[in-house]
Amino acid sequence: MHTTSVSLLERLAQTGDNSDWQKLLFVYRPFIEKVVSGYPALASEADDVAQDVMLVLMRELPVFQRQRMGSFRSWLRQVTVNQLRMALRKTRRGSPVQGADGATLDPVEELADPHSVESQQWDEEHDRVVMQRVFDLVKPTVQEKTWMAFERYVIHDEPAQKVADELGLSLNSVLLAKSRILRSMRLEAKGLVDE
Amino acid sequence: MSEQSPLNPMASTSSQLTPEQIRLNMLGLTSDSELVDFEAQLVSTPEIADVAKEVAPDAFVAKVKRFYDELRGRTRRSRREGK
Numbered sequence: 232m233h234t235t236s237v238s239l240l241e242r243l244a245q246t247g248d249n250s251d252w253q254k255l256l257f258v259y260r261p262f263i264e265k266v267v268s269g270y271p272a273l274a275s276e277a278d279d280v281a282q283d284v285m286l287v288l289m290r291e292l293p294v295f296q297r298q299r300m301g302s303f304r305s306w307l308r309q310v311t312v313n314q315l316r317m318a319l320r321k322t323r324r325g326s327p328v329q330g331a332d333g334a335t336l337d338p339v340e341e342l343a344d345p346h347s348v349e350s351q352q353w354d355e356e357h358d359r360v361v362m363q364r365v366f367d368l369v370k371p372t373v374q375e376k377t378w379m380a381f382e383r384y385v386i387h388d389e390p391a392q393k394v395a396d397e398l399g400l401s402l403n404s405v406l407l408a409k410s411r412i413l414r415s416m417r418l419e420a421k422g423l424v425d426e
Numbered sequence: 427m428s429e430q431s432p433l434n435p436m437a438s439t440s441s442q443l444t445p446e447q448i449r450l451n452m453l454g455l456t457s458d459s460e461l462v463d464f465e466a467q468l469v470s471t472p473e474i475a476d477v478a479k480e481v482a483p484d485a486f487v488a489k490v491k492r493f494y495d496e497l498r499g500r501t502r503r504s505r506r507e508g509k
Contacts, residue, residue, distance in 0.1 A: 359493055359496070362490065362497070363493070366494060366497065386491055390479070391475060391479065406452070406464045406475070407461075409454070410456070412454070413453060413487065414454035415454075417455070424486075
């Protein structure tokens, strides 16, 4: 766990350390691949399109961090939409289809629209993969009993004193577990999920 | 000179600890230098535990709670189904 208060995005924008890029790839590449696979015309090219998205991220992230217009989640969606458009143009199989009411249904344009159902699903799935990563990163950095205290006190709202008594901890340890673990989680998630 | 916490020389003494300080600590919104040693405070301010209990989760904590349970449930299901 990082003890400094510099988030992953800030580190990437400042130093571009290789291990930090690996972290970003680990979190986002499977997510992007899954999204691309949802487009039948691109299912066999999900790997390549995801790779292109990650290359844009590596190139443009420092600029995004400097300008910081909007959330990372929305920016990533826009980068992905752009790569999807390019990929569909190449395949020539991305023609819009007609809906029941005769309106044009273009799934990529649906994703581009920040108010669409597709965008809301993107936001939800994005936060889910980031939070999974946050849990995976923070859990191994604390003792098992500390994590149990956090889980019972914070996640399941059990009284702190009861948790302390049953785990053989002091009340102080339970309160500190909550404070420290949440702080670590916030740091890992900083800039990635909207608060 | 006021008494200082052994964990953090910059921390407030129990008499200075405010509900807002407790709130920030309980939500993980402090830096290392602002982390309160609750034990030192609890000796003379036992109501800290009560104040801490009342701290409402903010949007991030709500997200942690929701996704933690959901993801844990998903992992359990995957294990059960042998995936």
